[in-house]
Amino acid sequence: MLRISWVSVFLFVAGLSIQAAYAVTPGEVLDSLRSEAEKSTAGFQGFSATRGENFFRVKHGNEWSCTSCHTENPAATGKHAKTDKPIDPMAPSANAERFTNPKKIEKWFKRNCNDVLDRVCTPQEKGDVLSYLLTVK
Amino acid sequence: MFKIYKRIPQVVAVAVLIMSVVMTAAHADDDNDEDHRGADRGESHNGKYSGEALGKPLQPAQVNAKWKQECSNCHIAYAPGLLPAESWRKVMAGLDKHFGSDASLDAQENKEITGFLVDNASNRWNAPTAPLRITDSAWFKSKHDSHEISPSVWNNPKVKSPANCGACHTKAENGSFNEHDVRMPK
Secondary structure (H helix, E strand, O other), X not given: OHHHHHHHHHHHHHHHHHHHHHOOOHHHHHHHHHHHHHHHOOOOOOOOHHXXXXXXXXXXXXXXXXXXXXXXXXXXXXXXXXXXXXXXXOOOOOOOOOOOOXXXXXXXXXXHHHHHHXXXXXXXXXXXXXXXXXXXX | XXXXXXXXXXXXXXXXXXXXXXHHHHHHHHHHHHHHHHHHHOOOOOOOOOOHHHOOOOOXXXXXXXXXXXXXXXXOOOOHHHOOHHHHHHHHHOHHHEOOEOOOOOHHHHHHHHHHHHHOOOOOOOOOOOOOOHHHOHHHHHHOOOOOOOHHHHHOOOOOOOOOHHHOEOOHHHOOOOHHHEOOOO
8 A cells, every 4th residue: 555655656747847847937948048058149148128129020031020019019919910810928927928938939030030131040149038038127 | 104204305306307308308399399490491492402401500609709700891791501511621721812802810810710610510401512612503603693682783882792691681690591681771
């Protein structure tokens, strides 16, 4: 009987840690982007929310900027530029689910950077933008 | 008398068996009625679909969760029965350039969703084409020509695009395009 309950406890804890491996905080995402940037960006000086805000607002040679869908206010609900479908706010202060799912973060950075810049974004660019979004109240 | 008592278990068993067969048949009848009613309420009044007697819904009652989640991010998850299998294969093979946007999925997600779309694709497609856009199909055009829909409807900012099914088809997300559910926005 004792053995069975220890097995259940083990499975329960193992289950919790698997969940923990998939759910992250925006701060942890920023940390992991920082360690990527340290490796890939020569003379990396840290992230800048100001640079991130500028990156978020300007066009990068294509028709769309980040704000085309996410609006000028990342704490507001956005709207898909083509379909008008509502998009939940990007700022973690307004939307607790943002930047908590690594798979989703990777998927959407890839898609949106391709749409806005015709290329993937660098860890520096992603970290700047996330730093900016974390400053939005 | 004694012999009959001895047989009671068999009699009960046979009765239960008969009842279950009858009930199953009744259920099957119900389902068929539903299907026919659905088809009749839908696009029965002309022969353009030619296959609606097959009674296959545009969207199965049980949908794939990944399909629903991923395909409804930017637009409604279009019902699998709106295009033939070949169209879905092409759409899903070109998601990195999906009508001007990158909508790429990882290999596992792509495979699962493609399977659902192909398995439930249109079985009433009688044109020799497999368009990428639902709105490019002959049946879409004939159903939405200027006799049916005034040009002012298309120009309404609430409609914005013919791809925006839900602007008028209030149950589009459930794969239902019944004419009785159409509400043109003012």
